[in-house]
Amino acid sequence: MTQPDRTALGGSYNDALFERGLATRREVLGREYVDASLAKAAGDPLRMELQQLVTQHCWGDVWNRPGLDRRTRSFLNLAMITALNRPHELRLHVRGAINNGLTKEEINEVFLQAAIYCGVPAALDSQRVMLEVFAEMGI
Structure with missing residues (x-):
């Protein structure tokens, strides 16, 4: 899947954390679901901003913390x-x-x-x- 364009969005974005989160999100929820969510958001900056936030902070940061498996x-x-x-x-x-x-x-x-x-x-x-x-x- 082509990565969504996140450059025009506000907020603080970290590509490495997003990619880490994307990998974790796909492993846990399944590639098909995650890619469909991102594709649906790709044409809508408001939706993409939330996808960015969730992927980066929830999946890239919290789901990869060492304290819990x-x-x-x-x-x-x-x-x-x-x-x-x-x-x-x-x-x-x-x-x-x-x-x-x-x-x-x-x-x-x-x-x-x-x-x-x-x-x-x-x-x-x-x-x-x-x-x-x-x-x-x-x-």
Whole structure:
């Protein structure tokens, strides 16, 4: 994929951190999803600015910090996204959790724990999304 033009955007951008984040983002969420997100944003400076921010700071910086491994970060993301009740993002991060080595049972445990601390409706929605993703992935 051709890299998006980020030169006209505001903000502080670091190409090395963006590239590092892009690699991590593709490894966790899948190349197809990430490249489609960037392609969709390529013609829109407002969308591209958010893609730049997320790729550079979230994926390039935070996801690559040495303090936690990717499995642990996936556990945390599943719980936090459940608490925020963001099913679209949860769908991506269930796939990412599988890519990071979590088992189906471990992912389900996150949602059982979240039921107690975040509420049953949030956990039920998360489990529904999880089962849909498992079916899509054939696992």
